Amino acid sequence: MKASEVLKPLGVFAVVIAVILAGTALVGVLGGSGSAGPADGEEIEGQSPGQFEPENVLATSAPEEGELSVDEGGESKRILVDSGHSNRYSPADMDPLVEALAQAGHEVDFTPSTSDEGGFGESSYNATLRAYDAVLIVQPTASFSDAEIAGLKAYADGGGRIAVLAEPPQLSVSGGLSAQVTQVRFGAQDLAGEFGLRMGTEGLYNIEDGGNDNNYESIVARPDGSGPLTEGVSNVTFDSAGYVVRTGDGPQVRMRALSGTRTLERRQASQYPVAAQNDNFVMVADTSFLKSSELYDLDNEQFVSNLLEFLVSGDKDDDVPQGGAASGGQ
Amino acid sequence: MLYVIVVVVAVLIGTVLAPVVWSATQSSSGDSGDPTVSVITLRAGTDAGPVNDVKEDLREARTNDSVEAVVLRIDSPGGAVASSEEFYLAVNRTAAQMPVVAYVEGTAASGGYFGIAPADRIFVKPSSTVGSIGVIVSAPLSTVERAEAQSKTYLRTGPDKATTEKDQLREQMETLHNAFVDTIVKHRGENLSMSRSEVAHGEAYIGPTALRNGFADDMGDLNSAIDEAATLADGIEGDQYSVEYNDPVSPSGGTIVLSGDPAKVDGNIVYVDNSEEDTQFQQPYEFYAVWGVPVTEDAQEVNDESE
Numbered sequence: 001m002k003a004s005e006v007l008k009p010l011g012v013f014a015v016v017i018a019v020i021l022a023g024t025a026l027v028g029v030l031g032g033s034g035s036a037g038p039a040d041g042e043e044i045e046g047q048s049p050g051q052f053e054p055e056n057v058l059a060t061s062a063p064e065e066g067e068l069s070v071d072e073g074g075e076s077k078r079i080l081v082d083s084g085h086s087n088r089y090s091p092a093d094m095d096p097l098v099e100a101l102a103q104a105g106h107e108v109d110f111t112p113s114t115s116d117e118g119g120f121g122e123s124s125y126n127a128t129l130r131a132y133d134a135v136l137i138v139q140p141t142a143s144f145s146d147a148e149i150a151g152l153k154a155y156a157d158g159g160g161r162i163a164v165l166a167e168p169p170q171l172s173v174s175g176g177l178s179a180q181v182t183q184v185r186f187g188a189q190d191l192a193g194e195f196g197l198r199m200g201t202e203g204l205y206n207i208e209d210g211g212n213d214n215n216y217e218s219i220v221a222r223p224d225g226s227g228p229l230t231e232g233v234s235n236v237t238f239d240s241a242g243y244v245v246r247t248g249d250g251p252q253v254r255m256r257a258l259s260g261t262r263t264l265e266r267r268q269a270s271q272y273p274v275a276a277q278n279d280n281f282v283m284v285a286d287t288s289f290l291k292s293s294e295l296y297d298l299d300n301e302q303f304v305s306n307l308l309e310f311l312v313s314g315d316k317d318d319d320v321p322q323g324g325a326a327s328g329g330q
Numbered sequence: 331m332l333y334v335i336v337v338v339v340a341v342l343i344g345t346v347l348a349p350v351v352w353s354a355t356q357s358s359s360g361d362s363g364d365p366t367v368s369v370i371t372l373r374a375g376t377d378a379g380p381v382n383d384v385k386e387d388l389r390e391a392r393t394n395d396s397v398e399a400v401v402l403r404i405d406s407p408g409g410a411v412a413s414s415e416e417f418y419l420a421v422n423r424t425a426a427q428m429p430v431v432a433y434v435e436g437t438a439a440s441g442g443y444f445g446i447a448p449a450d451r452i453f454v455k456p457s458s459t460v461g462s463i464g465v466i467v468s469a470p471l472s473t474v475e476r477a478e479a480q481s482k483t484y485l486r487t488g489p490d491k492a493t494t495e496k497d498q499l500r501e502q503m504e505t506l507h508n509a510f511v512d513t514i515v516k517h518r519g520e521n522l523s524m525s526r527s528e529v530a531h532g533e534a535y536i537g538p539t540a541l542r543n544g545f546a547d548d549m550g551d552l553n554s555a556i557d558e559a560a561t562l563a564d565g566i567e568g569d570q571y572s573v574e575y576n577d578p579v580s581p582s583g584g585t586i587v588l589s590g591d592p593a594k595v596d597g598n599i600v601y602v603d604n605s606e607e608d609t610q611f612q613q614p615y616e617f618y619a620v621w622g623v624p625v626t627e628d629a630q631e632v633n634d635e636s637e
Binding site for chain 2: 009010012013014016017019020021024025047049050051052056057058059060061207208209214215216218260293
């Protein structure tokens with residue numbers, strides 16, 4: 001056998017195998033991996049979903065503008081701030097109010113927290129009241145005695161102004177090594193009841209868009225009707241509002257929560273009354289609007305100004321309330 | 331005649347070798363052949379570590395050509411908002427590329443639900459818990475309430491440096507809440523039988539309730555989810571697919587221990603007591619998207635204060 005007789009078929013054999021394998025490899029590379037790209041080379045592109053865009057998500061706080069102001073030029077009045085009933089407020093929160101009143105020429109006193117200090121004690125409660133034109137009572141957690149209630153009723157009937165700021169029942173956590181959680185309740189239901197009002201049993205919340213100031217518990221309230229107490233006010237925000245309940249015919253609702261406001265426990269929706277007035281007695285179902293972070297939110301400062309105006313615009317006779325001893329009010 | 335034999339033999343040998351060459355070219359591009367449903371498991375809070383592991387698994391699924399669909403098996407009560415958002419973005423990107431079906435093994439609440447919201451379908455069992463849409467924050471007293479006193483102990487370049495205001499804290503919390511709620515509404519809106527504000531209440535739902543209100547789509551187990559994923563995948567015909575199980579991501583624990591005991595609750599801000607003596611700088615606060623309550627050392631007893 002010649003060499004060419006072996007080589008030629010061998011050459012054809014090799015060429016055919018090479019063509020088949022090369023073809024397979026080519027098809028494999030082009031067809032099989034063409035869509036895969038580089039092994040781990042995922043195309044990088046920005047991922048910024050529409051719902052994350054600033055214009056969609058950004059929450060803004062209520063603007064803090066305006067000033068507290070009380071009309072000057074009126075008669076100089078004396079205002080008593082109650083602190084004898086385990087009242088829960090920070091003295092620092094009262095400073096802007098005291099300042100605005102002082103600027104308008106009025107005088108503010110705080111009752112001492114112990115009852116046996118001169119002049120302000122329970123035994124001479126009516127005598128103390130006689131010296132003042134208005135009383136501001138912020139979140140009392142201790143109750144008023146029957147004699148005190150009688151004294152304050154006579155006081156309001158005789159032209160003295162009373163403003164009660166209350167909080168709904170809530171938990172309070174106190175600091176320290178043995179932190180204690182305490183339920184705090186409004187203590188002056190009997191006093192409010194004397195004026196046909198009562199603090200509601202629950203706090204309020206509003207989770208609707210525009211119904212709160214950046215938290216479901218910071219509800220927004222609007223005036224109900226028009227009057228001196230809500231003059232120039234279109235929206236206020238209350239951080240820990242409750243609601244007032246009318247138990248008599250006398251009181252008028254001055255401010256209501258927006259529709260969509262619900263109670264925290266029962267989830268009952270209503271336009272709850274949050275401020276009411278019975279002649280010389282005003283009750284507001286929140287105290288948080290006195291805090292420095294809330295005082296100037298929305299129209300809060302205008303509402304507080306009106307409240308101060310209410311306190312200093314009474315007309316009380318000097319001999320009201322009469323009597324002096326604890327039992328003297330009746 | 332000889333050439334005919336030679337060519338026939340060559341073709342036969344070539345045909346035998348061709349699959350070897352073929353698979354060689356295929357394996358070089360990271361493709362193992364059969365279309366695959368990749369099962370990715372998260373049994374942990376949506377905190378940075380676990381979320382990053384899941385993100386790697388998801389990226390692997392996206393870049394592997396044989397993976398045609400993903401099943402996300404999840405048991406997570408959520409975690410930090412920052413990493414919960416990461417989780418969401420990674421799943422969202424994957425869902426844009428291939429079917430993603432979620433199976434809620436135990437819980438997919440808060441940050442856990444944030445992550446599965448873009449899934450094409452969500453499978454639950456009666457005992458699965460979903461929902462709890464919302465954000466919580468706990469700030470040490472020193473960063474908000476005592477910020478002014480604290481700031482007297484060091485020099486600062488500006489009045490807002492190293493301080494936090496309550497309004498600002500709430501603004502930020504509400505902004506993150508908006509992003510969270512709107513994400514849920516965007517991806518689940520058509521299924522949900524509830525309004526945006528009802529979603530924003532932050533309630534957690536178990537399986538049957540979730541099916542009714544649209545937080546979930548089907549009742550089933552992992553195999554139902556795999557089956558659904560295969561059905562949805564374009565590249566899978568009938569039951570011609572394999573299932574690849576990634577290693578479950580499951581780190582230490584699911585509880586979140588906040589930095590101290592609650593010292594004071596003021597309205598809606600919980601202040602914690604941070605009584606460490608030596609000065610050290612710490613992040614003032616962190617936002618959490620979790621289902622659960624902060625774990626502190628002692629359970630508090632509520633005292634009824636009465637006269």
